[in-house]
Amino acid sequence: MTRPGIRTAGNLRGLPPALWDSRLLRACRGEAVDRPPVWLMRQAGRYMAHYRGLRADAGGFLGLCKDPARAAEVTVFARQWLGVDAAIIFSDILVVLEALGLPLEFVAGDGPRLPRPLRSAADVAALRDPAQAAADLAYVYEALRLTVRDLPADTPCIGFCGAPFTLAAYAIEGGGSRSFGRAKAFMYAEPAAWHALMTRLADTLVPYLTAQVVSGASCLQVFDSWVGNLTRADFAEFVQPHLAHLVRRLPAGVPVILFGTGTGHLLDLIAACGADVVGLDHTVDLDQGWTAVGGPGRCAVQGNLDPCLLLAPRHRLEAAAGDLLRQAAGRPGHIVNLGHGVLKETDPEAARALVEAVRAWRP
Numbered sequence: 001m002t003r004p005g006i007r008t009a010g011n012l013r014g015l016p017p018a019l020w021d022s023r024l025l026r027a028c029r030g031e032a033v034d035r036p037p038v039w040l041m042r043q044a045g046r047y048m049a050h051y052r053g054l055r056a057d058a059g060g061f062l063g064l065c066k067d068p069a070r071a072a073e074v075t076v077f078a079r080q081w082l083g084v085d086a087a088i089i090f091s092d093i094l095v096v097l098e099a100l101g102l103p104l105e106f107v108a109g110d111g112p113r114l115p116r117p118l119r120s121a122a123d124v125a126a127l128r129d130p131a132q133a134a135a136d137l138a139y140v141y142e143a144l145r146l147t148v149r150d151l152p153a154d155t156p157c158i159g160f161c162g163a164p165f166t167l168a169a170y171a172i173e174g175g176g177s178r179s180f181g182r183a184k185a186f187m188y189a190e191p192a193a194w195h196a197l198m199t200r201l202a203d204t205l206v207p208y209l210t211a212q213v214v215s216g217a218s219c220l221q222v223f224d225s226w227v228g229n230l231t232r233a234d235f236a237e238f239v240q241p242h243l244a245h246l247v248r249r250l251p252a253g254v255p256v257i258l259f260g261t262g263t264g265h266l267l268d269l270i271a272a273c274g275a276d277v278v279g280l281d282h283t284v285d286l287d288q289g290w291t292a293v294g295g296p297g298r299c300a301v302q303g304n305l306d307p308c309l310l311l312a313p314r315h316r317l318e319a320a321a322g323d324l325l326r327q328a329a330g331r332p333g334h335i336v337n338l339g340h341g342v343l344k345e346t347d348p349e350a351a352r353a354l355v356e357a358v359r360a361w362r363p
């Protein structure tokens, strides 16, 4: 079973015309737009005082993720304040691991921690049931419903999840890592348990993303942030079948963006997983990356400004945005974004200036 391509599927979900013809969804389908759509990964986050205030009110980051009214408010505020063409639901990729039975903590200033990481095949077998885990994430679906209700009618909300590899890496490492040595060692030493884990994750992510679409997400992004650490051969053996199987089972008519960093050597394999849009980070040249995923006639691309440009003098940021837009040259199927998330030390006015530069641009 293959999912019908977004370029031919048509408006299967019966979206209102204003949404179906929004810049983001048109660009995902490779259709012409007056100017490229723009949004920023981590557009709602620590760099915004509004976010920090609501996080304090909610008793911390995870509390905010689990508070649908506040999560929706953070999402809608960032979209509106920046003037971007899409919202992304405020949540985190790791809540899925918690729902599968792994305790999760966010220590302020220290990133995520999973104090009971997976260390054996038995640990994998003991994970919770995928359908039950997806059902337990109802607070995400409720946040989406509230968000979509409060967004302008022509503004899509992107739903998201972490990809099986990136989630497996966190589950085994128990947190972030530089080399992902433990995760790779597990993958090499216990291939059967590794594939069982990837299957369990993908089986959870399908109902999770499907419920997000039912709750109003009109585009989906799968974050495989750390997959660029793998060789082509390891990607093909340990990841690609699961990622492709995941994408194939997602609702038809909803574009899927596959994002990773440091993936210059994997782009053709990532596109072959059935992505409608492939994320490019700033270490990849836009043209080379676009060619690697099949070119504008085949696949859309998203990216790829260095997030550190938002820390640069304004003229430098605007020049880089101009260079990117000129390089894309108005070809259909380009979504302007950063190569990775907004850094917490970013001046919100710089992010807004970038968005304004893209909005003012005409081919």
Ligand code: CP3
Residues within 6 Å of the ligand: 040, 041, 042, 043, 044, 045, 046, 055, 061, 088, 089, 090, 091, 092, 093, 094, 106, 108, 109, 110, 111, 112, 160, 176, 223, 225, 340, 341
């Ligand atoms: O605005 C948006 O983009 C939506 C919200 C969003 C968050 N996390 C909020 C968040 C999204 C899409 C994510 C995805 C996510 N989470 C990824 C994939 C994207 C990427 O950056 O590669 C990953 C790897 C995670 C795991 C995670 N969550 C880490 C490593 C951290 C801490 C370090 C960091 O970069 O922020 C988090 C915490 C987190 N997720 C914060 C936010 C706003 C900061 C929490 C705080 O307030 O302290």
